[in-house]
Amino acid sequence: MIYPHNFEQKIGFDQVRQLLKDKCLSSLGKERVENMNFLVQYDDIDERLNQIAEFVRVIQEEDNFPDQYFFDVRPSLKRIRVEGMYLDEQELFDLRRSLETIRNIVRFLQKTEEEDGDTPYPSLKKLAGEVEVFPQLIIQIDRILDKYGKIKDNASPELARIRKELMTTMSGISRSLHNILRHAQAEGIVDKDVTPTMRDGRLVIPVAPGLKRKIKGIVHDESASGKTVFIEPSEVVEANNRIRELEADERREIIRILTAFTDSVRPTTPEILQSYEFLAEIDFIRAKSRFAIQTTSIKPILENKQLVDWTMAVHPLLQMSLARHGKKVVPLDIELNTEQRILVISGPNAGGKSVCLKTVGLLQYMLQCGMLIPLHERSHAGIFQHIFMDIGDEQSIEDDLSTYSSHLTNMKMMMKNCNEQSLILIDEFGGGTEPQIGAAIAESVLKRYNTKGTYGVITTHYQNLKHYAEDHEGIINGAMLYDRHLMQPLFQLQIGNPGSSFAVEIARKIGLPEEVIADASEIVGSEYINADKYLQDIVRDKRYWENKRQNIRQREKQMEEAIAKYEAESKELKEAKKEIIRQAKEQAEQLLQESNAKIENTIRSIKEAQADKEKTRMARQELVDFRQAIEKLSADEKEEKISRKMEKLEEKQNRKKEKKQAPTQAKEQTVKIPPISVGTLVKLKGQSSTGEVLEVSGKNATVVFGNIKTNVKLDRLEHSAAVPKKMGTVKSTFVSSETHDQMYEKKLSFKQDIDVRGMRGDVALQAVTYFIDDAILVGMDRVRILHGTGTGILRVLIRQYLQTVPGIKHFADEHVQFGGAGITVVDLA
Template sequence: MRDGRLVIPVAPGLKRKIKGIVHDESASGKTVFIEPAEVVEANNRIRELEGEERREIIRILMEFSNVVRPTIPEILQSYEFLAEIDFIRAKSYFAITTSSLKPALEDEQLVDWTMAVHPLLQLSLAKHGKKVVPLDIELNQKQRILIISGPNAGGKSVCLKTVGLLQYMLQCGMLVPMHERSHAGLFSSIFIDIGDEQSIEDDLSTYSSHLTNMKIMMKSCDEKSIILIDEFGGGTEPQIGGAIAEAVLVRFNEKRTFGVITTHYQNLKHFAEDHEGVVNGAMLYDRHLMQALFQLQIGNPGSSFAVEIARKIGLPEDVIADASQIVGSEYINADKYLQDIVRDKRYWEGKRQTIRQREKQMEETIARYQSEMEELQKSRKEILRQAKEEAERLLQESNARIENTIRTIKEAQAEKEKTRLIRQELNDFRASMEKQDSKEHEEKMARKMEKLKEKQDRKKNKKSPDPKVASTQAAAPKAKPIAVDDYVKIKGQTAIGKISEINGKNATIIFGSIKTTVKLDRLERSNAAPKPQEGVKSTFVSTQTHDQMYEKKLNFKQDIDVRGMRGDEALQAVTYFIDDAVLVGMDRVRILHGTGTGTLRTLIRQYLDTVPGVRHFADEHVQFGGAGITVVDLV
């Protein structure tokens, strides 16, 4: 394409052989671009059509502009409304993604957050299948400034940034990721000093940039401000840096400002212990596993764990010993005592939580028993009422029969003496009937009460063990677990063997000269040792069978390869393989069928679904074969 015309590149020596117009040549002069005479007219037509198209576009735009021009204010308003709606949707979508909500807002300066989470850290860790350790923090009028100490890479700066980011999000009208029982206040100013602001242009070093920020904070902060300072006093010689930091902290406390400050300085930890309004906090660290727990605990200062971290990294022991000697045993011991206090506090906190849970369970049990007793009393009253009604009905029937008999006597016109005797007999009969009915009803009521009690006991037995059984179990000594060299027998069998080895849930047992492996839950202790018999093995099957099974187990391979087989051949091979695996007691086997079209894999898995001895099957891990191998867990 040259100047909007379609041309042909031609070598300079051949340009005379083509009739046309030369439009251009290359920079090197080795190519000329010729428009053949045959297409000149077509190119002219294309240019005319392009001009017409351009004029038509201009006409359409002018007419469209004339139509739109009267409604420009409404369009601009709609555009602004759309932007606002899109902004609200973005906030709500982000809140849904981070599981955020609106905490209870208070008209005062307050930070009382439970299970607060840094949203960006949460999203970043979620991509790798990890979870953020939530933050519990409280700042109020009694403890306004929190001094956080603890090990490096222990989460101090993350805690600081979480407070700043969530408070700023909240005051910008965004929902924040924390528990619904959290309470939050509002601050007029948020001052932040995080990171290194050194500048060559402004002639600022690391420490001077921090001091500049401190000056601005002391001048501008008040009781409605919150300050966030990372590594307070750092960047210079420790003694003077700690002293200046403490002096600045006094000013912040006098102005009753709120704040979260991270530091390693001991004098700031002591200041927080001795002054009202300032409180210590520690990022917890597991000394045994040598890893940070990323949990904030308010109330105690934290240790830097410098010695432990240096030892974990692999610093020579003599270097660590020299450092400990230089700093002095008092400092090392104080740090150790501090760690022990934090550890003990965590231990007793866990104990207290356990006691609370057990108290709650006990209260629920008592409430359940009380409701069952009330239900039992109601049932007893109902049974008594029904028994009385039935007794009254029987008495009425007896009286009616007696009166009927007397009427019959009168109609027969019997003698008075005879009538009197018959009446006396009927009265005796009635008394005996009443007594009998009373006894019968008492027995019947007793039976009903007994049935009701049995029903209640069955309900209790579903939730808790039978008291008789429990008392018997309590009285009986606790069963001693099966150990090596104990004599045992398989449940349901009579053969007695001796345990030679226990490996996890399996035990190796010697029956005479036969050694076999059996799961521990299929064994029971035998009080008697096996009786030695010459020429006879104390086993319930033949020696030949045992030897064959032992040989089969030794030679059994946990993998089978059916690639390249037809469906019926592979299915038959897998059937025999699974049967042998169940027979020799394997826990897990692998079937290599390849990926291919997936037919073999589908057939084999359809068969595995029908085998009772198969507990679970799934693809192998992607590093070891993925979908080309099926891992089968057997019962």
């Protein structure tokens, strides 16, 4: 039940209804908007809200929703129920296009599915589930009409014959007229630029009145000025008559075709009309969805009970009005529940009390009419069986009602019909009569509302109502805030304390004489003035501490974010340290393997040398030197090596900055370093093993490291500070042709991609380490590491390792078309 009869007008819903009509595509939707009414069943409201929420997503996310042709052909379909009536060409064309739209919408909603097989629009799909489409009817219409909505020549054999004869006859007339015209032009009867024209559906020749006797024929018309007459030559009169006959035959055949088609459609008219009800509903839902997008409306958490728990709710009409002037509406936070069912709002005039009241009324009414409403998504909303309102002046000369009488009439109506499922909205409760008796009656009525368990929002200036709300359960005070320093309303609702009317402050701001204000203060007494002042102080202090609490919350949030960031960085640093230690252990293991290989090579060399004592002695000396070099790696040096790697991780950014700031200096230092040539002792950048350059070719060099000969780019080498050893030709004896072949084979078989998806962090990192080493060894320019996206931990570990490898020039995500963040592309120096 909604009371009074002009409820929609008072809260502004009539304007909302008009805005919805403007967004409809046809009279189908407008009719639904006009018949939209207040719903009280939870399931009905929830279903309609779901439909709109889903259609909002369709508008925002889908590009191919079919909404081109929304034609209301229901009047035409109802007319052809009478035998002998038929659909004309335009009606048939509109029927065909709208039926196609219905079919396409149903297909769209039934075919759209997500990856898990569920439809993203279940409520809309349910709505389209029982709708009948008519594909055969569309095919039948396509046989009759062309793409422009005109009857095709081949709609029937008879029509094809008539139109063919019509074209032939018209061509003959045109040729005859042009021959007559050329002859007349040659004789000077008509001007050279004259062409045949049409009068009364017949082709004629324009001639000057004085020369009309020169051409035999029938005068059909003359121009408004009388300077031209239009003559149909006698040679084409018979042909023109034939054209008239053929046109009449054509029209009769078209009517016959349309009548025959209409006769075939007539039995299915009820089913077609039912499908148009679906099209009307879609147009209606679409209009509500467009309005929801315009007003940033959403579906709140709907509960099947009486509840108002709204956050950041706004009046949509006020929002649009202020937006046109570049202003924003102040959002409303309000809560009505079983503990605080009735909110008594007080505060200054023009402070927003009535707007607050109308916002509650309009949004609740919109919601129960199946519309989304503008508020925050964490808001909760309930359902009321009745909404009663008493707003504004209801004087009536006809009914002999004064303002106060109309208020009392409304109060009586509400008390009689309200219950625990009702929502009452009363503006200026108890106003319109002598204040003392008006306040007393208002308090008594409020008591009855509270006893019945009614929910409501009431605005007032009466102190006794504020005290009553303070002292009784189920009722709570609220205040519209006011800035005492700027002397202007803030339009913010604060629940918990009553508000001051600021009557004295406003009177002083307007400029009322101070002695008048003083006299008024004496009349009401100091106790009243002080009470009002204390009320203002309470509101002010509460607002101050509310701001303080908000600032503390923001600081706490910032602190929590900082702590979380610190913990994440600390964890990342610890993981990096563990990784470096693990790599050091792996290098030690690798060094041990190299030692075993060195011993085996030495033993093999001694066996091959047999009695050659000099070669045996040199092999033994190399083994001794190698052992001494290993022993020099003490525990302190290993720890220092780990620390250096940690410093590399932390100082990488600093090195980049230094390189940018001193390019000239670096250039000069580079120039001073002697070039690498044959015989130079070198090492790989970032490595400690020393080798000798055997050959330099362009930008590449052949270097022997121990018993391994390899081809390396010059820019990856640097001079070694190690003491030169006597490296005779014996070293080359350790690199056989078999080793060269193995290196060549390894380069040919090397794959530029490695896939570590699904591996544990340490296993994946070990695989990447060997992969990068091999890539550097065989001279690859670019490789790709497939680690996937997942949680991102594998990607972080791999990139932390890549930052520590000097042989890497750059690494980044793969292009989005080829894998994006799931693949790291590594450019080698």
